[in-house]
Amino acid sequence: xxxxxxxxxVLTAVLLSYGLYQALVVAPTxxxxxxxxxxxxxxxxxxxxxxxxxxxxxxxxxWYMVRRNRKADALALAAAEVGVVFCxxxxxxxxxxxxxxxxxxxxxxxxxxxxxxxxxxxVAYLILRKFSTSGQTPVIAAVxxxxxxxxxxxxxxxIWFFRTQxxxxxxxxxxxxxxxxxxxxxxxxxxxxxxxxLVCWSRYRFEMAHRDVEDRQALESIMEAGASR
Amino acid sequence: MNYLYAAYAATxxxxxxxxxxxxxxxxxxxxxxxxxxxx
Numbered sequence: 619x620x621x622x623x624x625x626x627x628v629l630t631a632v633l634l635s636y637g638l639y640q641a642l643v644v645a646p647t648x649x650x651x652x653x654x655x656x657x658x659x660x661x662x663x664x665x666x667x668x669x670x671x672x673x674x675x676x677x678x679x680x681w682y683m684v685r686r687n688r689k690a691d692a693l694a695l696a697a698a699e700v701g702v703v704f705c706x707x708x709x710x711x712x713x714x715x716x717x718x719x720x721x722x723x724x725x726x727x728x729x730x731x732x733x734x735x736x737x738x739x740x741v742a743y744l745i746l747r748k749f750s751t752s753g754q755t756p757v758i759a760a761v762x763x764x765x766x767x768x769x770x771x772x773x774x775x776x777i778w779f780f781r782t783q784x785x786x787x788x789x790x791x792x793x794x795x796x797x798x799x800x801x802x803x804x805x806x807x808x809x810x811x812x813x814x815x816l817v818c819w820s821r822y823r824f825e826m827a828h829r830d831v832e833d834r835q836a837l838e839s840i841m842e843a844g845a846s847r
Numbered sequence: 848m849n850y851l852y853a854a855y856a857a858t859x860x861x862x863x864x865x866x867x868x869x870x871x872x873x874x875x876x877x878x879x880x881x882x883x884x885x886x
């Protein structure tokens with residue numbers, strides 16, 4: 619398993635480096651927006667990775683609700699935490715792209731607002747996981763995650779069904795794009811997906827080890843209390 | 848151009864900061880495991 623992780627990590631590092639080269643050097647400069655359009659190669663794959671991780675969180679939460687499986691609970695937590703990191707990147711790179719193109723950092727447009735709400739839902743999920751001491755915390759968190767995940771399709775389809783400031787999708791939305799741009803985009807999409815999976819895997823392994831240690835410490839303290847009586 | 852570099856830099860700063868946080872948590876966990884082994 620350790621070798622598999624190392625191989626996957628090396629492969630991801632190669633893909634990320636190649637993706638960076640494609641985005642900054644190979645992909646042509648867009649005519650209207652200029653160089654700043656290259657933010658697209660990080661902004662959209664980050665959003666994609668966040669959506670995938672929130673989907674993993676949803677599946678793991680449902681799995682936990684059905685089976686009460688502690689691995690599912692640990693996976694849900696890991697996916698939500700890494701998903702929030704990627705969603706943060708979306709919310710940081712978006713305004714950095716909007717400022718030179720739209721002339722404003724932020725607007726209360728439907729997609730932007732729903733993305734912020736999505737981020738807030740999962741931050742609330744993580745705060746709940748961190749500070750709640752109730753034995754029912756995993757169940758409450760799983761319910762929050764299941765309802766929170768409903769925001770993901772709303773974010774995705776908001777630009778299809780509503781008139782928004784956010785541009786319509788170029789890839790898969792009927793627009794045309796230079797093949798070199800498409801290549802750079804897909805390389806980064808794969809690279810960010812692999813990176814998200816790798817970090818989530820690492821976070822999951824940490825969570826399982828952490829829970830084992832906590833169980834062991836609880837057992838030790840029970841045994842110590844029993845011995846002192 | 849500055850916005851482009853800012854966006855790319857911000858992406859990697861956020862990722863590196865999170866990985867650093869994970870590494871710190873791992874180190875603390877390893878310390879706890881060592882303490883349990885000593886018992």
